[in-house]
Amino acid sequence: xxxxxxxxxxxxxxxxxxxxxxxxxxxxxxxxxxxxxxxxxxxxxxxxxxxxxxxxxxxxxxxxxxxxxxxxxxxxxxxxxxxxxxxxxxxxxxxxxxxxxxxxxxxxxxxxxxxxxxxxxxxxxxxxxxxxxxxxxxxxxxxxxxxxxxxxxxxxxxxxxxxxxxxxxxxxxxxxxxxxxxxxxxxxxxxxxxxxxxxxxxxxxxxxxxxxxxxxxxxxxxxxxxxxxxxxxxxxxxxxxxxxxxxxxxxxxxxxxxxxxxxxxxxxxxxxxxxxxxxxxxxxxxxxxxxxxxxxxxxxxxxxxxxxxxxxxxxxxxxxxxxxxxxxxxxxxxxxxxxxxxxxxxxxxxxxxxxxxxxxxxxxxxxxxxxxxxxxxxxxxxxxxxxxxxxxxxxxxxxxxxxxxxxxxxxxxxxxxxxxxxxxxxxxxxxxxxxxxxxxxxxxxxxxxxxxxxxxxxxxxxxxxxxxxxxxxxxxxxxxxxxxxxxxxxxxxxxxxxxxxxxxxxxxxxxxxxxxxxxxxxxxxxxxxxxxxxxxxxxxxxxxxxxxxxxxxxxxxxxxxxxxxxxxxxxxxxxxxxxxxxxxxxxxxxxxxxxxxxxxxxxxxxxxxxxxxxxxxxxxxxxxxxxxxxxxxxxxxxxxxxxxxxxxxxxxxxxxxxxx
Amino acid sequence: xxxxxxxxxxxxxxxxxxxxxxxxxxxxxxxxxxxxxxxxxxxxxxxxxxxxxxxxxxxxxxxxxxxxxxxxxxxxxxxxxxxxxxxxxxxxxxxxxxxxxxxxxxxxxxxxxxxxxxxxxxxxxxxxxxxxxxxxxxxxxxxxxxxxxxxxxxxxxxxxx
Numbered sequence: 001x002x003x004x005x006x007x008x009x010x011x012x013x014x015x016x017x018x019x020x021x022x023x024x025x026x027x028x029x030x031x032x033x034x035x036x037x038x039x040x041x042x043x044x045x046x047x048x049x050x051x052x053x054x055x056x057x058x059x060x061x062x063x064x065x066x067x068x069x070x071x072x073x074x075x076x077x078x079x080x081x082x083x084x085x086x087x088x089x090x091x092x093x094x095x096x097x098x099x100x101x102x103x104x105x106x107x108x109x110x111x112x113x114x115x116x117x118x119x120x121x122x123x124x125x126x127x128x129x130x131x132x133x134x135x136x137x138x139x140x141x142x143x144x145x146x147x148x149x150x151x152x153x154x155x156x157x158x159x160x161x162x163x164x165x166x167x168x169x170x171x172x173x174x175x176x177x178x179x180x181x182x183x184x185x186x187x188x189x190x191x192x193x194x195x196x197x198x199x200x201x202x203x204x205x206x207x208x209x210x211x212x213x214x215x216x217x218x219x220x221x222x223x224x225x226x227x228x229x230x231x232x233x234x235x236x237x238x239x240x241x242x243x244x245x246x247x248x249x250x251x252x253x254x255x256x257x258x259x260x261x262x263x264x265x266x267x268x269x270x271x272x273x274x275x276x277x278x279x280x281x282x283x284x285x286x287x288x289x290x291x292x293x294x295x296x297x298x299x300x301x302x303x304x305x306x307x308x309x310x311x312x313x314x315x316x317x318x319x320x321x322x323x324x325x326x327x328x329x330x331x332x333x334x335x336x337x338x339x340x341x342x343x344x345x346x347x348x349x350x351x352x353x354x355x356x357x358x359x360x361x362x363x364x365x366x367x368x369x370x371x372x373x374x375x376x377x378x379x380x381x382x383x384x385x386x387x388x389x390x391x392x393x394x395x396x397x398x399x400x401x402x403x404x405x406x407x408x409x410x411x412x413x414x415x416x417x418x419x420x421x422x423x424x425x426x427x428x429x430x431x432x433x434x435x436x437x438x439x440x441x442x443x444x445x446x447x448x449x450x451x452x453x454x455x456x457x458x459x460x461x462x463x464x465x466x467x468x469x470x471x472x473x474x475x476x477x478x479x480x481x482x483x484x485x486x487x488x489x490x491x492x493x494x495x496x497x498x499x500x501x502x503x504x505x506x507x508x509x510x511x512x513x514x515x516x517x518x519x520x521x522x523x524x525x526x527x528x529x530x531x532x533x534x535x536x537x538x539x540x541x542x543x544x545x546x547x548x549x550x551x552x553x554x555x556x557x558x559x560x561x562x563x564x565x566x567x568x569x570x571x572x573x574x575x576x577x578x579x580x581x582x583x584x585x586x587x588x589x590x591x592x593x594x595x596x597x598x599x600x601x602x603x604x605x606x607x608x609x610x611x612x613x614x615x616x617x618x619x620x621x622x623x624x625x626x627x628x629x630x631x632x633x634x635x636x637x638x639x640x641x642x643x644x645x646x647x648x649x650x651x652x653x654x655x656x657x658x659x660x
Numbered sequence: 661x662x663x664x665x666x667x668x669x670x671x672x673x674x675x676x677x678x679x680x681x682x683x684x685x686x687x688x689x690x691x692x693x694x695x696x697x698x699x700x701x702x703x704x705x706x707x708x709x710x711x712x713x714x715x716x717x718x719x720x721x722x723x724x725x726x727x728x729x730x731x732x733x734x735x736x737x738x739x740x741x742x743x744x745x746x747x748x749x750x751x752x753x754x755x756x757x758x759x760x761x762x763x764x765x766x767x768x769x770x771x772x773x774x775x776x777x778x779x780x781x782x783x784x785x786x787x788x789x790x791x792x793x794x795x796x797x798x799x800x801x802x803x804x805x806x807x808x809x810x811x812x813x814x815x816x817x818x819x820x821x
Contacts (some may be wrong), residue, residue, distance in 0.1 A: 234753075344669045356674055360681045367685055381695065384714060388692035437752055521727040522729060573753075582753045601730075601750030608760060610750045 006056025007147040010097075013049040013104070014137035016042045020107075021130030024123035028196075036119050039126035040111045046133065047108035054088075054101045057146055061088050067153035070094060070146040074579055076159035078549040087160040088171040092294065092310075093146035095173060099290070100136045102174075103183045106210075107133065110185060117206060124192030129164040132184055135317045143310045159549065159578035168228030175221030175250060180286040182214025183255055187283030190276045191325055204266035205274065209637055211262060211279075215255045216633040222248050223626035234584030234599035236614045238513070238622060246369040247289035253362035254282040257355045264351050268413060269419045270342060273333050274355070280329060284322040285362075292317050292369075346416040350408035357401040363594075364393040368526025402456055402461050402507070406463020409493075410470065424470055428462035443516070448517040452506065460504035464497040491639040499632030509593070512618040517519055520613040523604060533615035535596060536560040537569070542609060552572040554586075555600055555609055559589060571598040571611075592622040694764060700741035702767070709767050715743065715775070716762045724757055736761060736773070743767075747775040 020042035050641025051369040057070070061084050066072040073082060074091045086624040107129040114122045140146070189207045193199040227247070230238040239245060258278040264271045291314045342348040368385045375381055406428060436455035443451070469475065471493060472485040520532045524539045531537075540556040554572040558565060571587035586599040594617045601610030682764045696714045697707065707713060715736055723735035723744075734757075745763055755761060755778065763775035 392688035
């Protein structure tokens with residue numbers, strides 16, 4: 001009964017989305033307010049029905065109703081409750097349902113909080129959302145219905161893939177989808193602007209918060225996925241340049257560019273046409289990511305069993321939306337008036353440079369990800385493009401971007417003073433040089449490249465702080481005045497500083513982890529000791545344990561540093577009976593920002609275990625960086641200017657803000 | 661600066677960055693791309709010793725020999741040719757005799773494939789997509805490899821040295 005209700009709710013949501021995608025457009029054309037308002041009610045009703053449908057699937061999974069094929073294939077009655085819930089989106093059908101549910105959520109939010117949008121703009125935006133939603137409802141209902149019944153229900157399910165039975169599955173996919181799908185809003189705004197042939201600074205002020213929300217979630221989602229891979233796959237890697245990872249990185253790069261170009265558009269009314277194009281490209285890359293992951297053209301952690309009809313269907317959706325929006329762009333972009341002149345050396349110029357490097361970096365990732373597919377289709381040759389390719393292309397493009405990152409916020413709008421900015425960055429430059437010298441001296445004889453990269457990271461962090469210090473007149477004015485000015489600064493300025501510093505922090509982590517990572521790989525018998533980076537790890541013994549749906553082999557290690565006992569680490573290996581497969585549960589010991597990492601291999605007959613032990617210096621910075629970036633995004637989002645409808649900040653509103 | 665000059669500066673700058681990026685991509689393409697081969701394709705193409713490639717096929721049943729200190733030897737077969745593989749390290753969880761495998765490395769002077777990475781990259785039918793496609797092409801595909809219809813995620817597991 002629940003399955004049928006869920007299925008029916010989904011069909012109703014499709015019907016509503018079809019109304020939402022047509023009636024408001026007609027209303028906008030005829031200037032009929034009632035028809036335009038249909039968009040709002042259908043968007044909210046659609047959200048309600050998708051929510052019903054999604055809840056139904058969750059209930060089926062929780063109650064282990066194995067008469068539903070989706071539950072049978074991905075669940076097991078002994079599976080812990082958390083994984084019964086997260087297992088809902090740990091498979092193709094369920095994750096597509098989550099995708100549309102989030103799409104409907106964003107549509108619903110625009111409908112609920114978009115009261116101050118011009119009526120016709122809101123009608124158009126929601127209509128475009130309706131088109132996207134309709135396409136994906138059709139996709140789910142026709143090729144991947146999660147509510148299909150099995151004629152003769154089995155007694156027990158086939159369990160969820162053990163690798164996915166982890167708390168990471170509860171966080172990573174929803175975050176990532178909030179990011180991916182969140183960009184649909186800026187896409188809809190862009191298409192709506194093209195349809196209306198009108199775009200102004202207010203448009204950018206509406207689009208920016210939505211883009212920012214999507215960007216924050218995508219940043220956290222990618223970071224979370226990376227940390228999950230790091231501790232779950234058992235060999236300590238945190239980024240593999242796997243096509244599926246690239247599929248999420250590309251929208252992130254384009255989305256970051258979009259955030260920056262939207263600033264120029266909001267403040268200076270320039271770069272309009274480019275901002276529109278970026279909005280379209282960012283969501284197109286999100287769709288491409290969905291296609292790459294869902295169609296099964298790639299095999300990776302995320303590849304679900306292949307069904308050609310699904311691939312073709314998503315490819316059609318992809319062609320329709322990307323082709324359609326780009327055609328509309330080519331046709332209508334010339335009607336948008338250009339405005340806001342600026343000199344090459346100015347804040348705008350710096351942001352253009354940022355966009356140039358981000359989109360070019362995005363393009364190299366695109367080439368590296370799709371070239372093997374294209375080659376296989378054209379010549380039949382199978383190749384793999386791995387980390388070396390991306391390190392050689394992506395890396396060099398990010399260096400100038402990060403150098404310019406400190407200068408940008410210090411330049412004035414319209415016409416900047418490069419020399420002045422350079423002078424103000426002297427302190428940051430000195431800090432960077434000192435960092436290079438210290439890192440070089442400390443690791444004398446090692447890599448020469450790593451100290452330089454650390455210097456660059458320090459320059460970025462110090463540059464971000466310089467910007468704050470300049471604006472608050474710290475060191476120049478009395479401390480109390482500086483504090484007062486700090487409170488008065490727009491939150492967006494704080495956000496910029498945090499986000500930029502986050503990039504530097506992440507870079508330090510990446511460089512330290514890849515350069516000074518030490519490892520021990522070998523077999524250990526009980527009471528034998530392994531030495532890694534000054535730590536002594538003694539294998540105390542190996543025990544067996546029975547988990548809810550697996551058997552576990554646990555090894556216990558005592559960790560000592562300079563003869564002093566620090567802690568006990570217990571990595572394990574789990575054997576899942578139902579699927580007959582095993583997973584490696586690594587043990588992590590955090591020391592500051594560094595980590596010790598142990599994962600187990602197979603055990604031999606003589607009671608010895610194969611182990612991998614890593615010492616990863618400052619590895620946590622790799623994820624603290626993105627968290628800082630997301631926090632910066634959050635600060636920006638709370639800026640009063642971005643609260644839609646708030647008046648443009650005047651001098652008077654500063655005082656108000658300080659009082660909040 | 662006139663409007664035209666400004667525009668030219670921008671376009672010139674963009675083109676310069678794009679040119680640099682294109683040069684980087686082409687350069688990286690030449691050096692860092694790895695081809696995929698099965699044992700019989702490797703024999704046919706006579707891949708020279710020392711050239712890196714990805715070897716895919718089935719782990720020959722009974723060929724797995726574990727040596728000292730995590731050294732492992734096994735053979736990869738594709739129905740018509742067999743290539744011995746030497747690897748040192750921990751094999752991925754999903755590595756099985758008789759199942760599909762992909763290894764990355766190069767053939768040494770004695771004709772042994774020295775792998776530095778072994779991937780067990782497949783879904784629950786234990787068959788990597790690349791290997792399945794290659795076996796199908798050579799007519800060695802048996803349907804029972806892919807008999808179980810599955811809707812599950814496929815773990816990628818690697819064991820780099």
